[in-house]
Amino acid sequence: MLVVPDLDAFSALQLVGLVAFTLSGAAVAVRAGMDWLGIVVLGTITSIGGGTIRDLLIGGGVGWVAEPWPIWVALIVSLVVVAVSHWSPRHEPDSLRVVLVADAAGLAVFTVLGTTLALSAGIERDVAVMLGVISGVGGGVIRDVLAGQRPLVLVGQVYALTAIAGSVLFVALDAADLDRDVARWSAVAV
């Protein structure tokens, strides 16, 4: 069932983003006092939400429907969070930091990946930036709406701005080496 992806640079980055967003969603669920099922559901939806919206907008089919490994990653990471929160509860302040750090990391990675995917689907540069931003913030928006909070992106200081900056930077550096760019951009985001 679980197909291990071949870990090229792209899949490795995607894995980082998936884990980061799963952690952010699961941590929000823990902070909201949800039971283990809520943690798994919110972690999984946060993880695959942004990419799913991006894929629907691009229109070439949704990634995890064809290759479901991201869902398995999200489910496994969520269950780890359930286990950790069960055996060592009472980490409220930590879990807030987890949400913010994981969100920033996932945002950075998914924005770059989303922009890359959109460009490689033959989409114009300005739209590719938009789709990159949607990939980056989409999961977090769904997470916050489901948890009954105002989305971070609407109240969050320079939150979406870093996504836009990163995506624009990435398009500008189009031909540059992916890893170098991500490192630079992650620095901007965090």
Added chain:
Amino acid sequence: MLVVPDLDAFSALQLVGLVAFTLSGAAVAVRAGMDWLGIVVLGTITSIGGGTIRDLLIGGGVGWVAEPWPIWVALIVSLVVVAVSHWSPRHEPDSLRVVLVADAAGLAVFTVLGTTLALSAGIERDVAVMLGVISGVGGGVIRDVLAGQRPLVLVGQVYALTAIAGSVLFVALDAADLDRDVARWSAVAV
């Protein structure tokens, strides 16, 4: 305008699910003190929401756009709820029970139908289970978000779990008789 579907087993089940979810959405609207229009809108969205998300993810076109009878079913059932709540109001405790029972019934039926549709679209079994669960819980999630409540699936004890169990069971029994399976699974759910 209203095309009556031929009532084979599949359409009959879909009809049951549509009526159940329309009732659950309309009952939530009644409990929230919405006017008749809110009842109709929330009933209809709840009814077709889960299947719509599933169809978008599968990517072969949205069912009710090609064949709109589910919308007419939802509109008619919603209007019946409007009439009943108008002529015999003050059924608060009953309407909570209506929400929970209708939700469980719709969840059971739509999970099995969604899994069936995904399998027949040539989708892998683990993804088909996921899409079945999304069909089953999607309408309720949209209903709760629009009504400003935390989604049942995130706080609901074994709510989503029964959907997953039913869907896995169904895939396992793939070749078995549909009706028997649904009966069994409905028993699990309720």
Added chain:
Amino acid sequence: MLVVPDLDAFSALQLVGLVAFTLSGAAVAVRAGMDWLGIVVLGTITSIGGGTIRDLLIGGGVGWVAEPWPIWVALIVSLVVVAVSHWSPRHEPDSLRVVLVADAAGLAVFTVLGTTLALSAGIERDVAVMLGVISGVGGGVIRDVLAGQRPLVLVGQVYALTAIAGSVLFVALDAADLDRDVARWSAVAV
């Protein structure tokens, strides 16, 4: 980057609807005390939300992904709102009126445009009405959910009803002159 659309009747109407919904989203963000980024994001999402859902349901690709000028319109109008709210703040009562008037105007225009698009995509008349209504109310529903408010369409007196009436009227007058119809229908809505 910014491609100016050729201003035929259809694009002109779309422009009116985009500006109206951007204003309504941005005004909700101002009233909710969001920062400039929240205003831009909420204005943009409100503006393109209804049409995006409609395009996803119809299934022939999302309009602004192929031709992004609506996004640029939404961004520019949002930034104007940011500037105005920065230099002349404290317009609370006005901004509520802005929301309601802009919403009604956008609703009227997008319902007619959505119905037109659906009909020209070869969709049945009853479904085209439904898709028109979704185009008209979709952006506002997303706006209200993201801002943490109960959607206007669920509490709003005759709000969605005017959308339905307008759409049905439009389909009935199918062959009639577009501009005349829109004028008539706008009168109904406001």
